[in-house]
Amino acid sequence: MAGRKASLLIILILAATGLAFGRVSYFYWPTSRILPGVILAPVGRELAGLTREGLDELLADLPRKVLLQLEDQAWEAAPEDFGFQIDGDLTWQRASLAGRGKVAAALLGKSATILEPVVAFDEEALDAWLQSLAGEVYRRPQNPSLGPAGELIPGEEGRRLDLAEAKSSILAAWLGRGPGTLALPLEKLAPQTTTADLEPFRGGCKLASFRTSLGPSDPNRVHNIALAAGAVSGVILPPGGRFSFNEIVGPRIAELGFKEAPELIQSRLVPGIGGGICQVSSTLYNVVLLAGLPIIERHNHSRPPKYVGPGRDATVVYPGKDFAFRNDKDQALLLLARLDGGWLEVSLIGQEPLAEQVSLAVEILEEIPFNEEEIFDPALGPGQEEVVEEGSEGLRVRLWRTIHRADGSAAREIVDEDLYPPVPRLVRRGIP
DSSP states (O other), X not given: OHHHHHHHHHHHHHHHHHHHXXXXXXXXXXXXXXXXXXXXXXXXXXXXXXXXHHHHHHHHTOOOOEEEEETTEEEEEOXXXXXXXXXXXXXXXXXXXXXXXOHHHXXXXXXXXXXXXXXXXXXXXXXXXXHHHHHHHOBXXXXXXXXXXXXXXXOBOEXXXXXXXXXXXXXXXXXXXXXXXXXXXXXXXXXXXXXXXXXXXXXXXXEEEEEEEOOSOOHHHHHXXXXXXXXXXXXXXXXXXXXXXXXXXXXXXXXXXXXXXXXXXTTEEEEEETTTTHHHHHHHHXXXXXXXXXXXXXXXXXXXXXXXXXXXXXXXXXXXXXXXXXXXXXXXXXXXXXXXXTEEEEEEEESSOOSSEEEEEEEEEEEEOOOEEEEEOTTSOTTOEEXXXXXXXXXXEEEEEEXXXXXXXXXXXXXXXXXXXXXXXXXXXXXX
């Protein structure tokens, strides 16, 4: 009798063990169908019972085009333009194994796994496209300003594309999550100053002003100059305050609205993002000189630009080369910059006139002749030649600033000494 009871107990134990093992193996071993409780994240679809073929059919319908809108403008982001694909193999593996480690929860009917499809796409291409889009929609905030008659011109709020949010929204929309038409995610940018800040300057004095000609400039160059001038205009420097051009204007990148235009690099004009803004820093440099303010940092170009003479320019490169100065006056100073026809004008406004007058003089220390360099080109016939670069002489100059005080005395100081290396004449010639 005892033996039969023991045998029956063993049989029951083995049966229970087999049942438990079978139940556990159902959740641990891959099967041909997806387990209950697996939900496809983009569309919230329950995948229970789907085969591989069924899942592939469902995933094939997910990628779709997305329309991004801003006011009356629209941009289309098509997944195929960026090589967007769903990895069916990896997505199936994750779906078929989803939740199988949560045996206890599954036995209680509480297992639920949210499945994100495994995707691949050209991330660099998408990032580049978004950066280009950011440049199109970027609007720099405009500080309030003073008009020619001293009238207050209100400032304007700016905007910037939220790149991370835009990228996340596009990826989700490609997979069917959310609407197919999205409003561009934008960040609001407030002006640095308010109209109330400018009130004390309405009846103020123009302490110094300087104008440079835009000449026959490339439209993108004028755009960059206007962008940088808008950043500078309306800035107020308190007594003892420091101005940094790079800090105020920021990095010269496409997503901040700057465009490609000619810029001077190693004595030659080459295309670059933000080309032209050195005209703003150079014009501002002359205003600062004429106001008698101390210069903290300034660099000259590799050769004098056409819009200003030697010794009177200030090149800037973000973040390496800056133009910076300090307000050593006992009053706050307001910077104004505007494009007037074919001219850029920068002015410095104070509430009280300066007690001294400033004059500037450039001394030529050395004129350095240029050499001729030749390149032999088999594409040219014997005796043929083509001038690639005309060449220009180099200069070593010294800039003097004289401060004339109200009592009749004067103080003369050297502001800087600059070297502009000669640019060789470059000629391409045929092989003799």
